Amino acid sequence: MFFTYLRRELRRRRKAALVIAMGLALGIALVITVNSVSAGMTQAQGKVLESLYGLGTDMTVTKAADPDSASAERPRFKFDARGDEKEQSSDRVLVQGFQSLKSSVVDQVAEQSGVKDAVGGLSLVVIKVNGQFQRGEFQQAPGGGNRLRGGGGQPQGSVRGGGADFDINNFTVFGTDVAHPALGPLTSSKITSGRTFSSAQGNAKVAVLDSAYAKQKKLSVGKTLTISGTEFEIIGIATADSGSSSANVYIPLQQAQTLADAKDKVTTIYVQASDSQKIGSVKSAIQQNISGTTVTTSSDLASTVSGSLSTASNLATNVGKWLSIAVLIAAFLVAGLLTSSAVSRRVREFGTLKALGWKSGRVTRQVMGEAIVNGLIGGALGIALGLGCAYLITRISPTLDATVGGGGGFGGPGGFGGPARRAASDAVEIALQAPVSLDTIVLAVVLAVAGGLVAGTFGGWRASRLRPADALRRVE
Incomplete structure (x- = not known):
């Protein structure tokens, strides 16, 4: 009887039911769209952060550079006079980013509770000065060929031309x-060309280059790259997933330590936690047990992401979510008022049913059942509309730019050291996606049922207050 009457009433009042369902659908669709865009922002932000510290890395361990140490001095280049040679070049390999740590610290970090794996890396910058000297030519003063200046036996005249033309080139090595x-x-x-390193190449003179x-x-696989007089065979070309690499050149750690005269030293320790839920406790344990180090997690670095990605993320998080809440509240209220209004127009009907023996609770359940069905219909329409909006955003894939840096994130305490310094200065372009998760669909269904309950509560309360005698005196 309940479902028969329900089906009949919804069919008879399908226009009113459709209005209520569409109001709920718009609110639910907005929630799905905002949630999917917000998830896309988080995903895009993750891609930006991966370009700095690598996929699967949960945190990094570094040590702030000592401004009074010898490594903080500016690089010096010396050029000696070598006969008639005009071209000269000199390069320096310097540790960049943070103060060096002993390789034994990597083992200490790996032994901490909750750490699945830890690996060290050494970030370098190569500064190369290359150019040539030009000798000047002595030109005598006009008419002064046989005259001496100041009695010193020197002919009068001046040196014209000459000088030096040098080019400074620097690139990052990790x-x-x-x-x-x-x-x-x-x-x-x-790896888009060639191959990556093998475990047997721990001290081999090989290199992987960033594609840009x-x-x-104009380097390719098979050619060589000279770093401070040492030739490295290029075995692979790597393309960063997010468009901005961490370093220009990657070489085995032992070779990097040899070039920088930093035996058994690292600048950054990359840490992977055994459980993502334990990242906070792992960070605390490392800071407590290994003094002088700074531990930075991906969430710490996320706050430094700026650019249009950050702006859009703030809009989606703040304005979008509050707008969704406001629209949902408005949709629930409108659905409730429309349902209550529909009950008012059915006073004669409900009065007759009560006169036939229907209890107030039964009438209320009937009204709430209709409202919940309207809510579910609105939920289905809202899910379809929300999925359509998410698909359209993904299809268009608007491009956002992101820059990571600022504050204490780079070049100082609290940031990701080494190659992150270079990436910090580059704007990374990210194509925005709008993934819809199962949790979002479940949320939409819950909101649909909640909307139906709210509308049913309004209508049921109105229906329960009707008295048969009063209702039968009114004409619909």
Whole structure:
């Protein structure tokens, strides 16, 4: 009887039911769209952060540079006079980012509770000065060929021309532990040409180049790259997933330590936690047990993301969610008022039913049942509309730019050291996606039922107050 009457009433009042369902659908669709865009922002932000510290890295351990140390001095270049040679070059390999840590600290970090794996890396910058000297030519003063100046036996005249023309080139080098290929910044790049390092190349003179740097310098697999007089064979070209790599050149860690005269030293320790829920406790344990180090998690670095990605993320998080809540409240209230209004127009009907023996609770359940069905219909329409909006956003894929840096994130305490410094200055372009998760669909269904309950509560309360005698005196 309940479902028969329900089906009949919904069919008879389908226009009113459709208005109520559409109001709920718009609110639910907005919630789905905002949630999917917010999830896309989080996903995009994750891609930006992966370009800095590598896929699967939960935190990094660094040590702030000592401004009074010798490594903080500016690089000096010396050029000696060498006969008639005009061209000269000199380069320096410097540790960049943070103060060096002993390799034994990597083992200490790995032994901490909750740490699944830890690997060290050495970030370097190579500064190369290359150019040539030009000798000047002595020109005598006009008419002064036989005259002496100041009695010193020197002919009068001046030196014209000559000088020096030097070019300064610098690029970043990252020493990676080839025994742990699944951790570190190179994991955020894909090998698009050649191959990556093998575990047997711990001290081999081989290099993997970032694709942008290789294109700029016209280098390819099979060619060689000279770093401070040492030739490295290029075995692979890597392309960063997010468009901005962590370093220009990657070489085995031992070779990087040799070039920088930093034996058994690292600048950054990349840490992977055994459980994502334990990242906070792992960070606390490392800071407590290994003094002088700074531990930075991805969530710490996320706050430094700026650009249109940050702006859009703030809009989606703040304005979008509050707007969704406001629209939902308005949709629930409108649905409730429309349902209550519909009950008012059915006074004669409900009065007759009560006169036939229907209890107030039965009438209320009937009204709430109709409202919940309207809510579910609105939920289905809202899910379809929300999925359509999410698909359209993904299809268009608007491009957002993001820059990571600022505050204490880079070049100082609290940031990701080493190669992150270079990435911090680059704007990364990210194509926005709008993924819809199962949780969002479940939320939409819950909101649909909640909307129906709210509307049913309004209508049921109105219906329960009707008295048969009063209702039968009214004409619909």
